Amino acid sequence: MIQIEKALQDQVEIISNGSVVSPRGFSAGGLFCGIRRKRLDLGWIYSYVPASAAAVYTTNLFKAAPLKVSKESIDQENRLQGVIVNSGNANACTGERGLKDAYTMRDLYAAQMGIEPHLVAVLSTGVIGEFLPMEKIQAGISRIGSVEQPADVVDFEEAIQTTDTCRKSCAVKITIDGKLVSIGGAAKGSGMIHPNMATMLGFITTDAAIDPASLQQALRQVTNKTFNMITVDGDTSTNDMVLIMANGMAENLTLNPSHKEWPKFINALEIVCRSLAKKIARDGEGASRLVEVTVKGALNDQVAAHVAKEVIGSNLVKTAIFGADPNWGRIICAIGYSKQPIDPEKVTVHIGPIKVVENSLPCGFNEEEAKNYLQQENIHILIELNQADGQATAWGCDLSYDYVRINASYRT
Amino acid sequence: MIQIEKALQDQVEIISNGSVVSPRGFSAGGLFCGIRRKRLDLGWIYSYVPASAAAVYTTNLFKAAPLKVSKESIDQENRLQGVIVNSGNANACTGERGLKDAYTMRDLYAAQMGIEPHLVAVLSTGVIGEFLPMEKIQAGISRIGSVEQPADVVDFEEAIQTTDTCRKSCAVKITIDGKLVSIGGAAKGSGMIHPNMATMLGFITTDAAIDPASLQQALRQVTNKTFNMITVDGDTSTNDMVLIMANGMAENLTLNPSHKEWPKFINALEIVCRSLAKKIARDGEGASRLVEVTVKGALNDQVAAHVAKEVIGSNLVKTAIFGADPNWGRIICAIGYSKQPIDPEKVTVHIGPIKVVENSLPCGFNEEEAKNYLQQENIHILIELNQADGQATAWGCDLSYDYVRINASYRT
Secondary structure, three states: OHHHHHHHHHOOEEOOOOOOOOOOOEEEEEEOOOOOOOOOOEEEEEEEEEEEEEEEEOOOOOOOHHHHHHHHHHHHHOEEEEEEEEEEEOOOOOHHHHHHHHHHHHHHHHHHHOOOHHHEEEEEEEEOOOOOOHHHHHHHHHOOOOOOOOOOHHHHHHHOOOOOOOOOEEEEEEEEOOEEEEEEEEEEOOOOOOOOOOOOEEEEEEOOOEOHHHHHHHHHHHHHHOHHHEOOOOOOOOOOEEEEEEOOOOOOOOEOOOOOOHHHHHHHHHHHHHHHHHHHHHOOOOOOOEEEEEEEEEOOHHHHHHHHHHHHHOHHHHHHHHOOOOOHHHHHHHHHOOOOOOOOOOOEEEEOOEEEEEOOEEOOOOHHHHHHHHOOOEEEEEEEOOOOOEEEEEEEEOOOHHHHHHHHOOOO | OHHHHHHHHHOOEEOOOOOOOOOOOEEEEEEOOOOOOOOOOEEEEEEEEEEEEEEEEOOOOOOOHHHHHHHHHHHHHOEEEEEEEEEEEOOOOOHHHHHHHHHHHHHHHHHHHOOOHHHEEEEEEEEOOOOOOHHHHHHHHHOOOOOOOOOOHHHHHHHOOOOOOOOOEEEEEEEEOOEEEEEEEEEEOOOOOOOOOOOOEEEEEEOOOEOHHHHHHHHHHHHHHOHHHEOOOOOOOOOOEEEEEEOOOOOOOOEOOOOOOHHHHHHHHHHHHHHHHHHHHHOOOOOOOEEEEEEEEEOOHHHHHHHHHHHHHOHHHHHHHHOOOOOHHHHHHHHHOOOOOOOOOOOEEEEOOEEEEEOOEEOOOOHHHHHHHHOOOEEEEEEEOOOOOEEEEEEEEOOOHHHHHHHHOOOO
């Protein structure tokens, strides 16, 4: 098993400075249209040819208008050629008018690019409950593709941000049927992050040829192990969405689960999504550290995932890590209230290389060494339940003064 | 229905400066035995006669040793005559030795008071994973009842505290069968508060005569509407416990659900528990405000309770309140991810007297007025789901810089 994974890893090459335009046939850009005060706020991705498309959406009952419109676009023939996205305004809780605005935004971009509206997805992120400033958006869209507005993927990555402090992108390449296949991605997200089915905004592009149903299956499978395993604050947004476009320009034989190189594709997609997910967790609002919690030895993978997310989501664990306090008691406590079938006598916990709990009892450890470890930027916590083979990894961040500062004053 | 509730309320009198010793036949005290650095750390309650007893315990899988011992005591004949409790050390995750220590602590107090060990409950609160300093506890217990250590309920209320910033007590009186019946209570709790069955430490005394099974039923019923409806940080502790002792010295006819004045007793007990629960929420670590969320119009009371607790537990709602930001979008978002059967088109939200959302859409409101309201010490949020008659109220607090400060440095 480990050997197979190792072999798959070896077949993937990370593209340095890779992005959503690393795969053939995609362009992306961003501009300032005036929704935010100063920063870029309107972005787009365009594929030269219609691409197979799939998406996963938030489980929040209050789904924002753009999600409904994007879902309608994708459901029509499972293809997309363009994506238009704004930051600064989520177009959520905006009723009929919000829905109309989302359609208009989609149609304006489709007209600008000369493609069918149902080949366009529309996404929004930002403040909830305010109407989109449609005149500004219309003026912005009309500038896309003009000489003054050359497509630059860095502008796209900036235009999708809200409280993010950095751009988040990544790309890899593999060969399928002897053809070079690339997968690229971009994401935004920093607060209100605790996805449950989809998550924040994620954009994946690939030049692989793949049928839409297989693409949806691949995205779902990989999202569950990556984007859905991060949490910043336990809140699942109204606007979370991850979408993928596969334009087939690599000219491989059409991928599906029977294709002998399917596992290689899935693995490469997982690397891209995991990389983006970790970047989102590390950029959690106010975060000073990336925290990775791995649970092994659970009754099954689902149990492991629940326990890992409960620990990574605990405010008390997060504040302890912020304070570089090896407070394993809070880790044990979070495992204990995860409502999972674990054996409370058998738990082992490592903080980095330091074993702090064995058989659910504290083991003598060097407090100073543990404190030093917790001052690093990447913290790893390993929890062994010692029952069976289930495992999972979740990512999150510490809870700092800055989280409170950012969220006590975000809107006003 | 409202008239009945009103009539019940009118029959209850709040005892000014009431406490666990307001009911006849109880004494309580506290002292410093050296577990904490300076503050009182050993407390006790004693009933002159054995009392009917009942308790509810944490749902955390890692139950602390004292809970196991207390449960064994109570299960033996559903009676208690004394309670011994320490702060500064939770005696949790301490294995066989911790269990032995909890038995020893119980036996020492029983011997000191000349009563049977199984009539004693033992509770601990504080740091997880360290062994109790038994010599200090033994020395402390040996001073209980001495001339130098007169019983003072204020000392008890102080001795049970950890990061609490104030004592929490309350008592009421009613008449049952023409006899004066009092119910008193004390509680501690400030962090790791998100109870699920029992909660933090709560101590209720009454001189009512009541059979143990009815007492257990009353405690369960009332706890679910009070202590189990508060949350500070979503963490359910290993040591949460609420216990009640009823010594019968009021000489009423033995209470049970068939007694015509049973609703009056339940109502009085609920007033005591709600008062303590609200004091705990208000004293949440770092809290500057008490937040009350009422949900009405749900399909049933359970749905209402889930929604209320999801909203009160949202870090984003809590930080918005800390910042006096009427960010109703975060309230809507939390309602939306509560996974309850609500109608996403029908929600109305009030922040204090100000309607901010109607039919799930924002209504124009005076931002300045809402900001001013949120600067008060007691915040009330009303959510109307407009589906049926289910309702519930939950209590919590805002999330401040001080929460992070306290929890980034609690242990070390």
